[in-house]
C-alpha cells in the first residue's frame with residue numbers, strides 16, 4: 296500500500312463559519328443578503344482557497360431567480376463560479392499549488408456552494424496560478440467568461456486566418472474575450488453592440504461592429520462561417536439566415552429552442568448549444584495571453600460582497616461592458 300503524503304494545512308487558518316452572500320429561497324436580487332454559513336471542508340484532491348474576489352455571471356443571477364442551474368442547487372444558495380484568491384490548504388505536500396500561492400478558477404457550483412464567500416474548496420482541475428499581471432479583482436473576472444469564449448471560438452469554431460465570424464454581444468463578459476480570441480487567431484470578426492461600445496470593440500480587434508439598436512444585423516452580415524451568439528432568443532434564430540451553406544451557429548444562453556437542429560438543417564447550416572467546462576490547463580493558456588497583453592480583461596464595476604444584490608441587478612440589466620466583480624476580502 297502506498298502512503299499518501301499528508302495534506303498541507305495552515306493551522307487554524309479557516310474558521311468554522313464564514314461570511315457569504317446567500318439567498319434563502321429563489322427570488323429577485325434582493326434575496327441575496329449578508330449571511331454567516333459553514334466554511335467548506337477540503338476533501339480528496341480539492342484545493343481550499345481564501346477568496347479575495349468573485350466574478351459575477353448571468354448564470355449566478357438566473358440560478359438565484361430559480362432558473363439557471365437551480366435544479367441542482369441547494370438553499371440557502373451561495374452563488375458564484377468565479378474566484379481569485381490565495382491557497383490555504385492543498386491536497387498533499389508535493390502538489391503544484393501550495394498554501395500562499397495566488398490562484399484563480401471556477402468552483403464546483405452548484406454541487407457545492409459558490410464563490411460569493413470567504414472560502415471555497417474546489418477540484419484541483421478547476422484552479423490555476425493567477426497571472427501575476429492581473430490583480431485579484433481582474434483575475435476573478437476571467438475564468439467562466441474566458442473558458443466559454445475559448446470553448447466557442449477556439450475549440451468549437453476552430454478560429455483561423457480569414458474565417459468570417461459574427462459575435463453577438465461583443466461588449467459583454469464572454470463577448471469581449473471572444474472578439475479578442477477570434478482576432479488573435481486571425482478571424483475576420485464582426486460583432487453586434489450598442490453605439491457607445493463600437494469604438495472599444497474595434498480596439499479589441501473587431502473589423503466591423505453593427506449597432507443592433509440602429510439596424511438589424513441581417514442588413515449587413517451575410518455568408519458567414521460562424522456565428523457565436525451570446526444573446527439567444529430571436530437573435531439566435533435570425534442568425535441562421537446569415538450563415539453560408541454549412542456554416543455553424545454556436546449559441547451560449549440555454550435556449551428554449553427544441554427545433555434548433557431541425558431549423559438549422561432546413562436552412563442548410565449547423566447549430567449547437569454549448570456548456571462551459573472548468574479547465575485549469577486552458578486557463579493557464581489564457582493566462583499567458585493575458586500576461587503577454589494579447590488579450591485584455593475589462594472590469595466594468597467592482598462592488599463589495601454585501602452589495603451582491605446590486606451586482607445581480609446590474610448583470611440582469613444586460614448592459615455591462617466587460618465584467619462585474621465582488622471584492623470579498625482584502626489581500
Ligand SMILES: NC(=O)c1ccc[n+]([C@@H]2O[C@H](COP(=O)([O-])OP(=O)(O)OC[C@H]3O[C@@H](n4cnc5c(N)ncnc54)[C@H](OP(=O)(O)O)[C@@H]3O)[C@@H](O)[C@H]2O)c1
Pocket residue numbers: 352353354439440443463464465466467468469470487488489490492507525526527530547548549569570571610613614615616617
Ligand atoms: N452556455 C454556457 O456555458 C455559457 C457561459 C457563459 C455565458 N452564457 C450565457 O451567455 C450569455 C452572455 O453572457 P455574458 O456573461 O457575456 O453576459 P453579459 O456580460 O451580461 O452581457 C452583457 C452585454 O450584452 C450586450 N447585449 C445585450 N443585448 C444585446 C443584443 N440584443 N445584441 C447585442 N448585444 C447585446 C450588451 O451590450 P450593449 O450594452 O452594447 O447593449 C452588454 O455588453 C448569457 O445568457 C449567459 O448566461 C452561457
